[in-house]
Amino acid sequence: MARNPVTWLGSPTFPNAARTALADTQLRQNLRKATGTIRARRASAVAEMPDWEALRLSGEAIKNDVLSRLEVLLPQLEEAVTARGGTVHWARDAEEANAIVLRLCRENDATEVVKVKSMATAEIGLNEALEEGGVHAIETDLAELIVQLGDDRPSHILVPAIHRNRSEIREIFQRRMGISVSDEPADLAEAARLYLRQKFLTTKVAVSGANFAVADTGSIVVLESEGNGRMCLTLPDTLITVMGIEKLVPTWQDLEVFLQLLPRSSTAERMNPYTSVWTGVTPGDGPQQFHLILLDNGRTASLKDTVGRQALRCIRCSACLNVCPVYERTGGQSYGSVYPGPIGAILTPQLVGDMHDKQAASLPYASSLCGACFEVCPVRIDIPSVLTHLRAEAVTAKGRSPESVAMAAAAWMFRDAKRYERAQKLGALARLLARNGKITSLPWPGSKWTSSRDVPAPPAESFREWWRKNRG
Amino acid sequence: MADARTEILNRIRAAKVAPAGPTPRDYRRTGEGGVELFAERVADYRAIVHAVSDVPAKLRELLVGKRIVAPAGLPADWLVDGVEWLTEPLSTEDLDQADGVLTNCAAAIADTGTIVLDAGAGQGRRALTLLPDYHVCVVRTDQVAASVPEALERLDPLRPLTFISGPSATSDIELNRVEGVHGPRTLEVLIT
Known part of the structure; x- marks a missing residue:
């Protein structure tokens, strides 16, 4: 089957497109002015x-x-x-x-x-x-x-x-x-x-x-x-x-x-x-x-999805775009689709129908889940719920990521108290990597975590050890 | 392979969407607004509004010396002297070159300041009220419905309908409303 032209061929994923758009101060100024105007006017028309x-x-x-x-x-x-x-x-x-x-x-x-x-x-x-x-x-x-x-x-x-x-x-x-x-x-x-x-x-x-x-x-x-x-x-x-x-x-x-x-x-x-x-x-x-x-x-195809199908209620008013803090900053072209903004983030991936498409699968993440879109939607599409639902689909489509492997390993470790304590002792060694109480770079597979966030340094002694010494 | 119609209907069936519950209709179906509110809201959209008791006199004042399209079915006394009345058959060019058009309407809505045309007597086919740059519309007070639901009840959806709320406008430049694009740039409403 031919690709669905609802997304533009060769568009970067949302985070990459957004990075470029955010650097465009003229764009942000134009959007802030226009969405600010329409937000105030809509509020009074509805009131x-x-x-x-x-x-x-x-x-x-x-x-x-x-x-x-x-x-x-x-x-x-x-x-x-x-x-x-x-x-x-x-x-x-x-x-x-x-x-x-x-x-x-x-x-x-x-x-x-x-x-x-x-x-x-x-x-x-x-x-x-x-x-x-x-x-x-x-x-x-x-x-x-x-x-x-x-x-x-x-x-x-x-x-x-x-x-x-x-x-x-x-x-x-x-x-x-x-x-x-x-x-x-x-x-x-x-x-x-x-x-x-x-x-x-x-x-x-x-x-x-x-x-x-x-x-x-x-x-x-x-x-x-x-x-x-x-x-x-x-x-x-x-x-x-x-x-x-x-x-x-x-x-x-x-x-x-x-x-x-x-x-x-x-x-x-x-x-x-x-x-x-x-x-x-x-x-x-x-x-x-x-x-x-x-x-x-x-x-x-969207109709089959009990959560996602509500996007088909959309009457294309664009109120959700005008109130979205993400849209206001990145502009519409970052979404790589004729349907940008919150509604685009849930409609586009469903119309594309392929969560292996990296660009489409990145769209449900183009949101802080603040919920302003749901509040203004004239047909009450619960956009935040559909976003989280589609994020889950995107994760499933991705298969076993290093993060999901790590989570599975953690689950095995948490199931047994002995294993857990051994792991804690081992983990305390990670203090050696810390600077100012923070670890900014762990060796693989931990690097998958620290590439985007820091980890606080673990304490020298776990709570269990402390309890055993002082109260046990 | 099945034809597109069959296949789409099959896909819909396969989606097995459960029946929805009854539709709540707790919104207002009637409104309190009358002719005054209608006049105020039409004016809000920069249409020119006059309350008139003598329609022909007002038309004389507005239209004398102009070339005005007159759809079939207007009251004879509205076709005042001193106006060049253009009647069907009219070509697209004729309409484009006319100074304006005079019509009545099928209904009006107070809540939204809207007039509705249904291509009936005194209105003519849709192009007549589109190409001339100036539209004079006469609204009888008994035609003003308070709310959108009340107005829709009075209309026949099988007729070609045009809902008009103020002159042609656009919000496309910085999301601010500017009057005057392709449709008539001046709308004058006579309430009688």
């Missing part, structure tokens, strides 16, 4: 809602219900979309999904497509796959455009260019658009408007993701801010939507929960500027060809 906890509990329960009934809900969605003139495709993995999109582009003679920001298409590496097939994908979300024009990688789920400040964005726009522009956000937004306008008016095929799909009506929902989403969802002749199979809600009524949870958690707004809802094809309004691709790409 307005006396029933916030009740909404979170409902959001959690609805998504758990979805995960337990995918077998029924997915065919139900398929039937509803088909009945309204849409075509539904199923894709087991990234490769299969990309091939379907490319085929549809070719059938429509499209050499260019406009794209609405979508995590699912970023996860499957769609742009790269299309480019190889001779189709150029134009990102139309402002932050995605900044990343694309800067030949950069995304570093945040909601705002992929969060690591760039206004003057860096100005520099990228001037260089790639051949224009002169100030670093005022309003002017930068205007530059993006002018740059993309003709593309919106003339491109015949659009590709989007989906925030939600309503199983009983077949309605697809996309939340956005700029209007680039509306452009893509309304003007082209053909619309191709790629969505993960977990994006469902059972009924139209269930949306009332998520339309309250998502905007406040994500952009800290009471409601995002634009939300589009469409069901199949509407004659005379919008694209007359609609294709929906239902994507697995590792999700069903």
Whole structure:
């Protein structure tokens, strides 16, 4: 099977990537400013809602219900979309999904497509796959455009260019658009408007993701801010939507929960500027060809894991990134995946599905387990518990490390009092290695321990020996 | 090899996820906010809000001398003199070059300062309210629902819906909201 493009080929493990990122003071300054702003705004948007906890509990329960009934809900969605003139495709993995999109582009003679920001298409590496097939994908979300024009990688789920400040964005726009522009956000937004306008008016095929799909009506929902989403969802002749199979809600009524949870958690707004809802094809309004691709790409493997599967409740708000002390310091690119931050640390390894992959296996350690992510999560994903669960899996996959051999030896020694005392006497000799009461370097296999921490020097006499002499 | 659909459904079955319990719904389904809260919250998102008793008079004041898209089904007395009204069929270029668009709406939400269009009479297909840079939307007070749940109940999900909360905006530069990107940069809401 091909490797899952959810992680970037050749990415260093998290600790190595983090070391490089931490040395970048500009990056840390940009992130501190941006996450600080959004944290304060989110807190006040949530404080307005006396029933916030009740909404979170409902959001959690609805998504758990979805995960337990995918077998029924997915065919139900398929039937509803088909009945309204849409075509539904199923894709087991990234490769299969990309091939379907490319085929549809070719059938429509499209050499260019406009794209609405979508995590699912970023996860499957769609742009790269299309480019190889001779189709150029134009990102139309402002932050995605900044990343694309800067030949950069995304570093945040909601705002992929969060690591760039206004003057860096100005520099990228001037260089790639051949224009002169100030670093005022309003002017930068205007530059993006002018740059993309003709593309919106003339491109015949659009590709989007989906925030939600309503199983009983077949309605697809996309939340956005700029209007680039509306452009893509309304003007082209053909619309191709790629969505993960977990994006469902059972009924139209269930949306009332998520339309309250998502905007406040994500952009800290009471409601995002634009939300589009469409069901199949509407004659005379919008694209007359609609294709929906239902994507697995590792999700069903995660579904098997009773602890890990809760990551599939995620609605991609990115609140957990904005409150994470690790993310704030290392930035998103250190995670080597389109899903960074706390949710990325639990979702990415599950989608990769191989704990022998050193990079993926390093992600569950990208956390201090402080729990801030769980507190803000609108669907109550217990990220710390999944992190520790995945750490255990990473350790098991690693097999017998020098540390685990040492632990097994210790267990043998502790089981017998005589053995234990002999070992203590022997251990007391280690004092000879100590300086200022600390041992900084032990011979192998002890070196595996002291390479990352010091050991206090053992006392000359053990407690047992002292007790025997004085009280025995 | 099985086809993708069969295989994905088989994988789901094999995961054997236990049924979830009943969904608690202890959140507020109704709200207390009325037209005043709606006006305040629409304005919060830098839309321009007017409470008006005489809609045609206000429209005259706002639109005279402009080229404005008029979807089918608007009340005849809103199509005031002195405005160049553009009616369907309209090409993408026509819409792009119009000065603005006038519509009514399907519902509005007080809690969030949102108007909802459903492509019905007086609103037209979605492109009409997207390409012109200026959108005037008339909201009747009885269309204002207090809460998001109350508004969804009034809407038909089988129609193409657009929820609009203020003019086009972005939070993509340093996570601060800036108004005015691809959608209409000026939104004017008339409450009557």
